[in-house]
Amino acid sequence: MSYHCYFENEFHPLDTPLLKTNDLGLLRGFGLFDYLRTYNGVPFRFAEYWSRFSGSAASLGIEVPLDKEAVYELLGELYRLSGEADVAFRLLLTGGYAEDGLTVTQPNFIIRSEPLPKDNPAGRKTGIKVIPYEYVRDLPYVKTTGYVHMMKMSAELRNQMASDLLFHKDGLVSELTRSNIFIVRGDSLITPGKDALRGITRKLVMEKAAGKLEVQERDVSLDELLSADEVFTTSSTKGVMPIVQVGDKLIGSGAPGRATVALQLLVDGEFARYGK
Amino acid sequence: MSYHCYFENEFHPLDTPLLKTNDLGLLRGFGLFDYLRTYNGVPFRFAEYWSRFSGSAASLGIEVPLDKEAVYELLGELYRLSGEADVAFRLLLTGGYAEDGLTVTQPNFIIRSEPLPKDNPAGRKTGIKVIPYEYVRDLPYVKTTGYVHMMKMSAELRNQMASDLLFHKDGLVSELTRSNIFIVRGDSLITPGKDALRGITRKLVMEKAAGKLEVQERDVSLDELLSADEVFTTSSTKGVMPIVQVGDKLIGSGAPGRATVALQLLVDGEFARYGK
Numbered sequence: 137m138s139y140h141c142y143f144e145n146e147f148h149p150l151d152t153p154l155l156k157t158n159d160l161g162l163l164r165g166f167g168l169f170d171y172l173r174t175y176n177g178v179p180f181r182f183a184e185y186w187s188r189f190s191g192s193a194a195s196l197g198i199e200v201p202l203d204k205e206a207v208y209e210l211l212g213e214l215y216r217l218s219g220e221a222d223v224a225f226r227l228l229l230t231g232g233y234a235e236d237g238l239t240v241t242q243p244n245f246i247i248r249s250e251p252l253p254k255d256n257p258a259g260r261k262t263g264i265k266v267i268p269y270e271y272v273r274d275l276p277y278v279k280t281t282g283y284v285h286m287m288k289m290s291a292e293l294r295n296q297m298a299s300d301l302l303f304h305k306d307g308l309v310s311e312l313t314r315s316n317i318f319i320v321r322g323d324s325l326i327t328p329g330k331d332a333l334r335g336i337t338r339k340l341v342m343e344k345a346a347g348k349l350e351v352q353e354r355d356v357s358l359d360e361l362l363s364a365d366e367v368f369t370t371s372s373t374k375g376v377m378p379i380v381q382v383g384d385k386l387i388g389s390g391a392p393g394r395a396t397v398a399l400q401l402l403v404d405g406e407f408a409r410y411g412k
Numbered sequence: 413m414s415y416h417c418y419f420e421n422e423f424h425p426l427d428t429p430l431l432k433t434n435d436l437g438l439l440r441g442f443g444l445f446d447y448l449r450t451y452n453g454v455p456f457r458f459a460e461y462w463s464r465f466s467g468s469a470a471s472l473g474i475e476v477p478l479d480k481e482a483v484y485e486l487l488g489e490l491y492r493l494s495g496e497a498d499v500a501f502r503l504l505l506t507g508g509y510a511e512d513g514l515t516v517t518q519p520n521f522i523i524r525s526e527p528l529p530k531d532n533p534a535g536r537k538t539g540i541k542v543i544p545y546e547y548v549r550d551l552p553y554v555k556t557t558g559y560v561h562m563m564k565m566s567a568e569l570r571n572q573m574a575s576d577l578l579f580h581k582d583g584l585v586s587e588l589t590r591s592n593i594f595i596v597r598g599d600s601l602i603t604p605g606k607d608a609l610r611g612i613t614r615k616l617v618m619e620k621a622a623g624k625l626e627v628q629e630r631d632v633s634l635d636e637l638l639s640a641d642e643v644f645t646t647s648s649t650k651g652v653m654p655i656v657q658v659g660d661k662l663i664g665s666g667a668p669g670r671a672t673v674a675l676q677l678l679v680d681g682e683f684a685r686y687g688k
Contacts, residue, residue: 141433155431155438157417157504157522162431165441165556166563196564226513228433231563236529237502240566246433253512274547280441280560285550287442287507288472290516 137219142210142247147217150248159244161230163237167281168192172336172372173224173252178411179211180372184336188279189227195278198229198243207247214249224250224373228281253373256299260400263380263392264299266312266369267292268358272305276331286313300369302382304358305331315371317379319356319364320349320395329353337370337403344402349395366393368400375407376400413495418486418523423493426524435520437506439513443557444468448612448648449500449528454687455487456648460612464555465503471554474505474519483523490525500526500649504557529649532575536676539656539668540575542588542645543568544634548581552607562589576645578658580634581607591647593655595632595640596625596671605629613646613679620678625671642669644676651683652676 139150148154161167170189172179179185186204193200202210211225228246256264271285289301300312310331311317316338318327325345327338345351361367367379367387376399378392392400415426424430437443446465448455455461462480469476478486487501504522532540547561565577576588586607587593592614594603601621603614618627637643643655643663652675654668668676 143433150434151432151509153432154429155433155435156427156429157419157431157524158426159431159438160563162435162438162443162506163445163502163504163557164559164563165443166560167438167441169439196560197567226439228439230438237526238566240563248433250513271550274561275564281439282558282560283440284442284472284556284558287436287440287516288551290514291473 137217139223139249139251140214140217142214143244147213150250155244156233158233158235158237159230160232160234160240161228161244161281163234164231165280165282166196166198166231166240167228168196168198168279169226169228169281170279171224171226174215174222174411175407176411177215177222179208179225180407180410181336182208182211184339188334188336189229192278192280193229195275196280198231198240200229201243201245210247214247218249220251222252224252226250255373255375256377259299260375260377261392263378265297265381266300266302266379267296267298268304268383269301270305271303272310272331273303276310276333279333283313307357307359309356309358309361312369315369315374315377317356317361318368318370319361320366320393321360321364323350324352325349325395326352326354326356328356330355335370335372337372337375340403340406341370341376341399344399344406362387364388366396368396375403413493415499415525415527416490416493418490419520423489426526430522431520432509434509434511434513435506436508436510436516437504437520437557439510440507441556441558442472442474442507442516443504444472444474444555445502445504445557446555447500447502450491450498450687451683452687453491453498455484455501456683456686457612458484458487460615464610464612465505468554468556469505471551472556474507474516476505477519477521486523490523494525496527498528500528502526531649531651532653535575536651536653537668539654541573541657542576542578542655543572543574544580544659545577546581547579548586548607549579552586552609555609559589583633583635585632585634585637588645591645591650591653593632593637594644594646595637596642596669597640599626600628601625601671602628602630602632604632606631611646611648613648613651616679616682617646617652617675620675620682638663640664642672644672651679
């Protein structure tokens with residue numbers, strides 16, 4: 137029992153050399169992906185992840201060679217092969233092999249089962265530090281494989297004992313490298329409406345907050361974020377993660393705020409119940 | 413005798429599956445490359461390409477596992493294995509394999525020998541059409557593998573019977589997707605000074621033009637380009653390629669200009685003599 141990779145109609149152990157070196161994802165960054173996990177052995181909100189994945193593919197003009205039902209079955213098979221209680225899945229679609237390093241003929245579609253990432257339980261309790269970084273993604277609604285800024289800054293993040301970058305451009309914040317951003321001001325919960333990936337956990341948080349807080353999807357300036365009562369980030373693997381420091385500036389008292397902790401509990405509850 | 417790929421101390425036929433699916437070039441676009449060719453069996457200006465490749469690697473913080481002399485020897489071996497009169501080489505460096513899809517441990521370094529690309533001889537005689545596209549590369553001096561805009565627009569280029577995109581942003585032109593841009597105005601030869609890759613053929617053209625034209629490296633607006641006497645693009649495989657149409661607008665008379673043709677001849681002469 138172990139993690140596997142699905143490619144070209146077969147399952148392979150995860151560390152099998154599979155790709156030729158003229159894949160357009162590798163040579164030209166022409167690739168997109170999505171990433172989800174199981175709770176209680178069931179892929180969390182698969183329909184929503186599939187919809188986003190298909191949307192990314194349509195945006196880049198790459199055809200997905202399998203349909204939703206076929207992929208769901210493959211996830212089940214990968215889950216069984218893993219022998220684990222819960223796993224993560226990575227769906228990866230590239231422009232495929234190109235003789236000339238340019239021309240798309242047939243996409244490469246890979247599905248990997250992976251160990252669940254360490255979810256930084258300490259960070260979820262005490263909050264994390266992020267660093268402001270001037271940048272906005274070119275294609276913010278598409279989950280491309282373009283993470284060169286994050287990778288380039290990884291040593292600097294370690295030096296500054298920070299967990300992630302906070303992207304901002306022309307005064308407005310958009311997202312972190314792999315997660316969405318929320319601020320709390322009084323009774324309002326606010327998240328940027330543009331230039332940010334449509335996170336599944338972002339949507340879940342907005343569902344859970346409805347009726348308790350006034351949920352706003354609108355522009356958020358870096359200044360407004362720095363003076364917010366609370367700040368947190370959301371992702372499929374982090375859930376609700378408090379942000380207590382941005383660069384040198386503490387957010388609020390420098391500890392996770394009340395709304396953040398309440399939403400974290402609600403979201404964790406949703407995860408814990410899922411599939412049961 | 414055939415094209416080969418060097419990877420992990422071995423030569424493999426070009427279409428061998430070699431890479432595991434957790435390479436950071438593939439998963440995170442954390443990769444860079446360079447691309448050069450031989451003339452008369454000798455890698456053209458290898459020292460300059462190597463310098464740019466090493467510079468790209470340093471910018472991204474990826475260590476190149478081999479030195480210049482070792483790589484030059486490998487190019488010779490790949491050339492001999494090809495059995496061809498002339499070949500192209502692609503040096504590709506990625507962040508390597510990452511168990512967690514994030515953390516760099518050891519880079520992957522690949523060298524491919526490839527058939528020479530078809531150099532569009534018709535286009536070199538009659539000129540090509542390009543389409544203006546609003547974009548500037550994030551890291552313009554680094555030859556990353558980030559070409560998602562070019563790939564995304566490839567169908568549109570075919571529809572418009574255009575050869576390439578001309579990047580412009582905030583009124584200024586920078587480069588094409590894989591080549592540099594020059595304009596001719598009277599006795600001046602002008603190329604953008606910033607936000608463009610430092611092309612080896614760009615430099616060669618500036619050398620050849622010195623003393624014949626007034627060579628300027630400075631900002632060029634899209635308006636200035638559209639009203640220029642001549643426009644051309646330069647790359648390692650295209651040499652000097654006339655641009656006679658930008659979107660709907662003809663450049664000059666719509667035929668390659670005198671300075672362009674003269675520089676093309678000078679550059680082709682340099683190529684033809686190289687290594688002899």
